[in-house]
Amino acid sequence: MAKYQKYAEYQDSGVEWLEQVPKxxxxxxxxxxxxxxxxxxxxxxxxxxxxxxxxxxxxxxxxxxxxxxxxxxxxxxxxxxxxxxxxxxxxxxxxxxxxxxxxxxxxxxxxxxxxxxxxxxxxxxxxxxxxxxxxxxxxxxxxxxxxxxxxxxxxxxxxxxxxxxxPKSIEDIQNIINFLDHETAQIDSLIAKQEKLIELLKEKRQAVISHAVTKGLNPDVNMKDSGVEWLGQVPEHWNVLPIKYLTKYVGTGGTPKNQSSFAEVPEINWFTPGDFSGDLK
CATH class of the missing domain: 3.90.220.20 (DNA methylase specificity domains)
Known part of the structure; x- marks a missing residue:
């Protein structure tokens, strides 16, 4: 990225957002x-x-x-x-x-x-x-x-x-436009590359998690067909069973009928689907 060059003198613009400007x-x-x-x-x-x-x-x-x-x-x-x-x-x-x-x-x-x-x-x-x-x-x-x-x-x-x-000359104005065109194009290119990298890292994260919970950590273990489409091959000594056999029950949440219910136990957090939209920590 290009570096800004200072002007010889500056003045107070008297405008909040402008602050100091070239004299x-x-x-x-x-x-x-x-x-x-x-x-x-x-x-x-x-x-x-x-x-x-x-x-x-x-x-x-x-x-x-x-x-x-x-x-x-x-x-x-x-x-x-x-x-x-x-x-x-x-x-x-x-x-x-x-x-x-x-x-x-x-x-x-x-x-x-x-x-x-x-x-x-x-x-x-x-x-x-x-x-x-x-x-x-x-x-x-x-x-x-x-x-x-x-x-x-x-x-x-x-x-x-x-x-x-x-600036008082059209030439100076055009020079600033040309500078910003060049700089913003470079920044936009970097943003695009970072966004692509983020997507690839998200895919890698998902793949690492999926592999660990379906294939385990030992690459040399004997595998068997799980009989489940999304699982595919799993370690031979693993059990394949529905989640309902691992817990007492699978339930859903509930919503208070009125706003006053939220104040009854203030130390208990209230979660909505939007709270789970980010990455898990």
Whole structure:
């Protein structure tokens, strides 16, 4: 990874999320870089007349943006001419921002698309939109606007009032974009490799456990057919029998009828299926 080079002088930006910025950079509100406008959608949105499998403009849902990284490449629906006329059309390579669902997530469309009122966009942006994309992607620009998630409240005014630090030359802005493109691509590659390694380690963990409880620890022991599909061959001296013969009974849990029951014995933990979703320790 590349190392950051310090600028000669810095200044206090006076903005919580920006803190110290290079002295020759400008502090400016987003609304002074572009108007901030909201998407729109036909109503009722589930009316089939607003959609057409052969439509020119894709229909963008929050889920489509949540599933995208930087660029929106496809969606599950396209709009009819009527539907797109009642929405907001974006030509390729426009920046838009989610203000509902996955709040605060930016995206750049690579296809003709229509956005609803869960998004805002920047129709006359004076700087390369990739720079503002990275401002939003850093997730720090929302400090002071509420907690990330459902408590974060974004609209055209709050987004427009966000202050950003901006180099004074387009060349410097483009250099930062190029740097971030390169660095994030390397990080994404490392993440993908680590995720693959994690999956392989999980498979190995499962295989080690499965082998130990079905084959034992002695690789030279004589084996026999267990007669059970999932067990296959087992050590010749092992017994094969149903779990019910190893315990007094197999029961299920229960759920208290009302919330007050949880306070009766506070020192006893209450477990739900979600508590068992992680790896066992």
């Amino acid at each position: 020759n950079w400008e502090i400016i509100k987003i609304k002074h870089l572009s108007s901030v406008k909201r998407g729109a959608s036909p109503r009722p949105i589930d009316d089939p007349k607003y959609f057409d499998d052969n439509g020119e403009y894709a229909w963008v849902r929050i889920a489509d943006v949540s599933a995208s990284d930087t660029y929106l490449l496809n969606t599950t629906q396209t709009m009819s001419d009527l539907g797109s006329s009642l929405s907001v059309k974006l030509e390729p390579n426009e920046l838009f921002l989610s203000i509902a669902g996955t709040v605060g997530k930016p995206c750049i469309n690579k296809i003709k698309a229509c956005i609803h009122d869960g998004f805002v966009y920047f129709p006359d942006l004076k700087i390369p939109n990739k720079f503002l994309f990275y401002v939003f992607a850093g997730e720090q620009a929302y400090k002071g606007l509420g907690k990330m998630g459902t408590q974060l409240n974004l609209n055209t005014d709050t987004v427009g009032d966000i202050k950003v630090a901006l």
